[in-house]
Structure formats: structure tokens, C-alpha cells
Amino acid sequence: MPTRTIPLTELVTLFRQMTDRTWRDGRLCGELCVPDQATADFLRELLDEGQADHYPCEVVEGDPDNVRVGDLFRLCFGRVRTAIGLIAPDVDTLLRNTQVASGTETTHWYVVDRDExxxxxxxxxxxxxxxxxxxxxxxxxxxxxxxxxxxxxxxxxxxxxxxxxxxxxxxxxxxxxxxxxxxxxxxxxxxxxxxxxxxxxxxxxxxxxxxxxxxxxxxxxxxxxxxxxxxxxxxxxxxxxxFSFEKVRDQAESIRIEYLGKIHKTFSDIQGQLLGIPISTIVVATQFKDVEALTGPARTGQMWINVAVIAGAFIFCIFLTLAALNQKHTLDVLEEEIDRHKKALEEDHADIKARLDSIFVKLTNRATLHRIGLWIVFTICWVAFFFGLSVFWMLTRGAF
Known part of the structure; x- marks a missing residue:
């Protein structure tokens, strides 16, 4: 029958019943007068030969094979198995165990001189x-x-x-x-x-x-x-x-001014092309001539002129669309940068987060406004182009 692992808590209960406890030669020694049957049964289990490796104990006086209530035992307990716990004579000895001193491992222990x-x-x-x-x-x-x-x-x-x-x-x-x-x-x-x-x-x-x-x-x-x-x-x-709120606010304002300029630049970079929208898409419609009123080479020549005009308008719309999409991607990157700066400030100064929100809200709103503006430009450009295309088709379809 396998022997039971006796926890250090039960062992310490037995130690506290011993009188004249002393620490000699690395062992806890003392006398025990068995007070009751429960203690007799526990001592018999503890002194069993199968427990000798885990709970080394020298019986100086007493019969370990015949433990009875009232018997007197003189016992000397050695160090129990490490996995069960530590028995130390004093606090200094206990703290020499670095795991106990640092708390990096959970270990049960008992200090004899302080009975703790x-x-x-x-x-x-x-x-x-x-x-x-x-x-x-x-x-x-x-x-x-x-x-x-x-x-x-x-x-x-x-x-x-x-x-x-x-x-x-x-x-x-x-x-x-x-x-x-x-x-x-x-x-x-x-x-x-x-x-x-x-x-x-x-x-x-x-x-x-x-x-x-x-x-x-x-x-x-x-x-x-x-x-x-x-x-x-x-x-x-x-x-x-x-650290002061004014310094943090100045830092946030610097970010706002810097990125506000970058956001405005997304429009200024294509400002010249925006002025060309009515010229290249709507005004060109006035350059078309009705080929039905012409004959011979003049008819063919006017047809190709009309085609060239509408092709030029189409190319302009393509380039403007690419420029607008490029500026949209620039806005996306700027918004990511703004969000990164906002999170960094909030992490460093969480207690004044609410007071900084308004600065970044303005930047976000301005970026959103410019994004809407780019979509409006894109829409006007292509609506105007298709208007010109419809005029082109009405005046030129007779030549096809």
C-alpha cells in the first residue's frame, strides 16, 4: 500500500506538541508525550519505514512500532524532502534560500526558533x-x-x-x-x-x-x-x-499646425488642374461642330477635330482622377499620423486627455472636409466629361 505524502502543516502541528525543542546538528530535537489516539496514529504513520526518505527521524527513545497514548518519545527530525517544505532553525537560514527570499517559487516553510x-x-x-x-x-x-x-x-x-x-x-x-x-x-x-x-x-x-x-x-x-x-x-x-498642461497643449498645437498645412497642401497641389475642369470638360463642348452640315474632306476633318477634342478632355479627366486619388492616399497617411500622435499624447498624459481632444477633432474634421472636397472634384470632373461626350456624340455621330 503506497504511503501518504504528509504535508508540512500536519508535521508542524506535531512539532508544536514537542517540549524542550532544540536544533542540534541540523535536526529538530525534542520530547513528545503522546496526548491522544489521533496523535498516536499520526506518529505511527510518520515513523513508518516507508516514510524514512521523505521524513527522516531518529527515535532516541520510544518504540516506533508500538505507539500508545501516554508514551514518551525523544525524536530528532532531519530535513524533509524539498518538495514538502523547508524546516529552518532561524530566519537567517530560511532566507539563504533565494527562492524563499525573492518569492519566485511558492514553498512551505517553518522557522523553529520563532515557531512561525x-x-x-x-x-x-x-x-x-x-x-x-x-x-x-x-x-x-x-x-x-x-x-x-x-x-x-x-x-x-x-x-x-x-x-x-x-x-x-x-x-x-x-x-x-x-x-x-x-x-x-x-x-x-x-x-x-x-x-x-x-x-x-x-x-x-x-x-x-x-x-x-x-x-x-x-x-x-x-x-x-x-x-x-x-x-x-x-x-x-x-x-x-x-510637465504642465500648457507645454502639452503647445505640443498638440504644433502638431495641429503642422498637419493642417499638410492637409491644405493636398488641395493646393492639384489647384491648377481644378481650374482646368470647366475648360477641358464643359468649354470644349462649344468647340464641337455639327458634321452633318459639312461634306467631303471638310466633314472628315471636322470629325477628327471633334474626336481629338473629346480625347483631350478624357485624358485630362484621367490625370485629374489619378491626382485626386493620390491626394486621397496622402490624406489617409496624414490621418494615420494624426491618430498616432493623438494616442501617444493620450498615453503619456491620460489625465488631461479630454482637454486635448478638441485640437485633434479639428484636424480630423478638416481632413474629412478635404476628403469630401476631393470626391466632389472627382464627381464634377466626370459629370462634366459625360456632358461633353453627349454633345460630341450628338454632333459627330453622323460621321460614323
Missing amino acids: ASWEADKEIPRRLQVVHQFVKALEGTASIFDARNARIVFLRDGRLDVPIQFDGEVLLACDEKIAQEMITQLKLEDGHTDQRHEICATAICEMLSGQPKEKRFAVLLRGLAEFRQRFVDGYKLFAAS
Whole structure:
């Protein structure tokens, strides 16, 4: 019959029933007077030979094959299998495990000298460690690289700054939880200035830790959270001082003026051709002559003159159509560029998005107006051409 995997939570319940608990030679030792039948059954299961590899335990006193209520056992528990959890004599030993220190993997643990376990969120060590894990997670967004395997945060500025997630129990207990939570909130806030806050945070960390030994950098950061917050606040004040609605509005106005000129150019580029519409499509109709009134060579000659006139008008309409379509494509590109600039400003300054909308609405409306104008030009051109064509046919069909 396969043995059951006993969770660390049940094992810790047994540890807490032991008296005179001490840590000797890498093992948790103590005495246990079996209080009830449930504990006797559990101890018998735990001391079964099939569990020896997973839960190594030396029975210094007592009969593991005959566990009864009231029996006294002197037990020395070794380190359980890693997948089950960690048993550490003190916080310093626990934090030497980089996965536990950084929170990159979920691991159950129990610290003997403080009698605290990872699943007890109301206890001091689990609570503080959870805050540090959240702080590390918040710093991930500010770093250039987060090496989860080696529990290391990497910042790239003028050079490379490695910050291994290493600290001891003294640093953990000295960490200001309130400031840590405040910084976590600031770094996770998404209001359009997230990138700027991350950049300010990374700069503050690099300035604060660049002169420290690599293995002590994270500990210095945790000890100096008040200094770190002040550096962050000072940096953000400088950013806020350089930011104003007027500057952003001037930037948006510059975009409006630039693209307004480009939009107007879509018409000015074909302005000369627009003046030729009535000449080449309607006025030409007056150049046709009725071939029915002519005979012989004069009749044939006039027919070819009429054909040449209508052919010229047709060629003009083709070229004007191509020019109008080209300007339409130019408008399409300009509208895409306007939309790109609008989104960029909104992402950087989401809090004043509504106040910038009117500037871009004007540009969009002007582009739409010009687009309608191009379609009107296209329509007039071809309506006038077909009017001329109908006149041509009425005066020239007798020659065919």
C-alpha cells in the first residue's frame, strides 16, 4: 500500500506538541508525550519505514512500532524532502534560500526558533516576507532584466547594476512595512505616468546602490526605504515641474499646425488642374461642330477635330482622377499620423486627455472636409466629361 505524502502543516502541528525543542546538528530535537489516539496514529504513520526518505527521524527513545497514548518519545527530525517544505532553525537560514527570499517559487516553510510557518499570514515573519515579495514584484517593472532563476534584478543605465535578492533576518525585521507598501502602490499605479515613475525609481536605485557591494545592495535598499522613497519623491517632483498642461497643449498645437498645412497642401497641389475642369470638360463642348452640315474632306476633318477634342478632355479627366486619388492616399497617411500622435499624447498624459481632444477633432474634421472636397472634384470632373461626350456624340455621330 503506497504511503501518504504528509504535508508540512500536519508535521508542524506535531512539532508544536514537542517540549524542550532544540536544533542540534541540523535536526529538530525534542520530547513528545503522546496526548491522544489521533496523535498516536499520526506518529505511527510518520515513523513508518516507508516514510524514512521523505521524513527522516531518529527515535532516541520510544518504540516506533508500538505507539500508545501516554508514551514518551525523544525524536530528532532531519530535513524533509524539498518538495514538502523547508524546516529552518532561524530566519537567517530560511532566507539563504533565494527562492524563499525573492518569492519566485511558492514553498512551505517553518522557522523553529520563532515557531512561525509560511501559511500563517498573521505572524510577523510571513507577513513581512509577503511585503518584500510584493516589493520585488513591483521592482520587476522598473528593471531592465529580472533573472528569476538566480533571484536577481538588473538595471541598465550608464553601466550594468546587478541587485541580488539577498538579505538576512535582521534586515527583514528592520524593514519599514508602511513605506514598502507605499512604494508598491506607487510603482503599480497606472495613470499615464507609469513609465516615468518606473524610470525615476530605476534611477533612484542606481544612484543609491551603485557604490555598495553587490551582495549587500538589496539589504541596503530594504534598510534605507525612507531614503529610497525620498529620492523617488524628489525625482517625481522634478518630473512634475517639467510637465504642465500648457507645454502639452503647445505640443498638440504644433502638431495641429503642422498637419493642417499638410492637409491644405493636398488641395493646393492639384489647384491648377481644378481650374482646368470647366475648360477641358464643359468649354470644349462649344468647340464641337455639327458634321452633318459639312461634306467631303471638310466633314472628315471636322470629325477628327471633334474626336481629338473629346480625347483631350478624357485624358485630362484621367490625370485629374489619378491626382485626386493620390491626394486621397496622402490624406489617409496624414490621418494615420494624426491618430498616432493623438494616442501617444493620450498615453503619456491620460489625465488631461479630454482637454486635448478638441485640437485633434479639428484636424480630423478638416481632413474629412478635404476628403469630401476631393470626391466632389472627382464627381464634377466626370459629370462634366459625360456632358461633353453627349454633345460630341450628338454632333459627330453622323460621321460614323
